[in-house]
Amino acid sequence: MATYTPTQLIGLDNMLTLEERQICDTVREFCDRDLRPHIEDWFEDHTIPRDLGPVFGQMGVLGMHLDGYGCAGTSAVAYGLACMELEAVDSGIRSFVSVQGSLAMYAIHRWGSEEQKQQWLPQMAEGKAIGCFGLTEPDFGSNPAGMRTYAKRDGDDWVISGSKMWITNGSLADVAVVWAKTDDGYAGFLVEKDTPGFTTHDIARKMSLRASITSELVLDNVRVPDSARLPEVNSLRGPLSCLNEARFGIMFGALGAARDCIDQTLEYVKERQVFDKPLSSYQLTQAKLADMVLELDKGILLALQLGRLKDEGKLPHESISLGKLNSTREAIQIARTCRTLLGASGITTEYSPIRHANNLESVLTYEGTAEMHQLILGNALTGEAAFR
Structure with missing residues (x-):
């Protein structure tokens, strides 16, 4: 009987344009070749190399969704898919790219003067300036x-x-x-x-x-x-608009971490023998896998739909809260469940779920806590602001 990858069950590739698939494949190959072999050491050593900036610049992922000034001007969906591949390696990797492009570069691109854009954006797109x-x-x-x-x-x-x-x-x-x-x-x-x-x-x-x-x-x-001074804004609209850009990338990125947890766990349970049978052959194992893939695929479908709306200029900020809340909340639960299937092996960084789970504790909180996004959605549904 044929087996499927999690995203094959929803036919993800069929929902993407040729350019989006090519960007996704290119970033995944880059991550597997140049980042994944080192991520355990970077996590252990509490660092990330600064010289990754020009490497990301060569890949074209820094500010890739912005137009002009050396930026690629890709679709929002393509940017989201790149974030998914980067965070499949580690949330810290995606954070580096997201802060550069969706926060710092976007702030200059959206609210800066022409002189500021010319001075900073080309070299930031190349990763020569962080x-x-x-x-x-x-x-x-x-x-x-x-x-x-x-x-x-x-x-x-x-x-x-x-x-x-x-x-x-x-x-x-x-x-x-x-x-x-x-x-x-x-x-x-x-x-x-x-x-x-x-x-x-x-x-x-x-x-x-x-x-x-x-x-x-x-x-x-x-x-x-x-x-x-950024001359085009004098209110909190400035930073909040940047946060929405970053939250969009997180919505896709957290799902990359979840997918990587499932991928590694699937390999493990097929090989691990328990009572002379593969761990994958037990009903409780399969139930956990089925539930995790269901939430992953639902999250991807939601993120993809919101990405299409963003590309059409029809995405309200409340919908970004919907996606960020869902992706981060489900991703951390998937990482924790995968850790249980890995048993004692799951507490080491030889396998990614415990590292992803630790990272996702931060991702759940930054760019708006889960509770804040619940209140944003509550406000959208009821018209009542319950923040205070």
């Missing part, structure tokens, strides 16, 4: 309006003071997109790494996203010219 996104603060995550980082106008300059926390790529970045309160609302600033008063401190002893650099940004009377 960016980070400074919004979250030690005391303000879900409520960015409460940020304490403040920018005061001083002649032709701005003076910025405050701190940002949990910033992916923070100490790797050549430029930080820093959001601050002003007398007139909120503003984004492009702060270069060597600016006096600007320092970064890496966060150590993480149990999640270990193959990723996470930093604190400290701004101590950092002086930047007005030309460093």
Whole structure:
């Protein structure tokens, strides 16, 4: 009897364009060849090589869904599929690409001046310059309006003071997109790494996203010219629009982690002998596999539909919350269930589920916690805001 891969059961390839399949296959081959052999060591060593930037740039995945300035201008679905393949290796890998393209580059592309776009986007698309996104603060995550980082106008300059926390790529970045309160609302600033008063401190002893650099940004009377301010926005609409871009990539990416867990577990249970039979031959094993594949495939169908809507310009931000909530919640449960099928072998990084499960603890929380997305959906359904 023929066996199927999880995505063959929904005929995923038949729902993709030729270009989307080619991008998906190319990124998967790159991941298997250049990233997967090293990911256990990067996770163990609590790092990610900075020189991956130009490698990702050569692959064309940095800001790939943006138009112009050296960016590929692919469809949203193609970008999502690339995120799925990257996170099938590790959430830290996808986070590197997502922060670069959907947060830092998107902020400049959407809200920056032409001069800022010309200065930064081509070299960021090539991975020669790395960016980070400074919004979250030690005391303000879900409520960015409460940020304490403040920018005061001083002649032709701005003076910025405050701190940002949990910033992916923070100490790797050549430029930080820093959001601050002003007398007139909120503003984004492009702060270069060597600016006096600007320092970064890496966060150590993480149990999640270990193959990723996470930093604190400290701004101590950092002086930047007005030309460093993103001129097209003066409200929280700026950073929130960037977060929606990142959440879209997470929606696909988390499913990549789930798929990798299932793939590795399927191989294991077919080989593992229990009471002189393959573990795969037992009813409870098959029930777990069936339930996991069902949730994976439902998640992929949802993500694909939302991606098509995004490409048509018809995707409301509430729908992105629907996809992000579903993908992250189901992916972490799949990773945990796969770990049970791996038994004691599942607690080592020889197999990916425990690593993915640890990473997904962060993915479930960042770019909006699961609870915040529940409230966004609740607000959309009832018209009542229950955030406070």
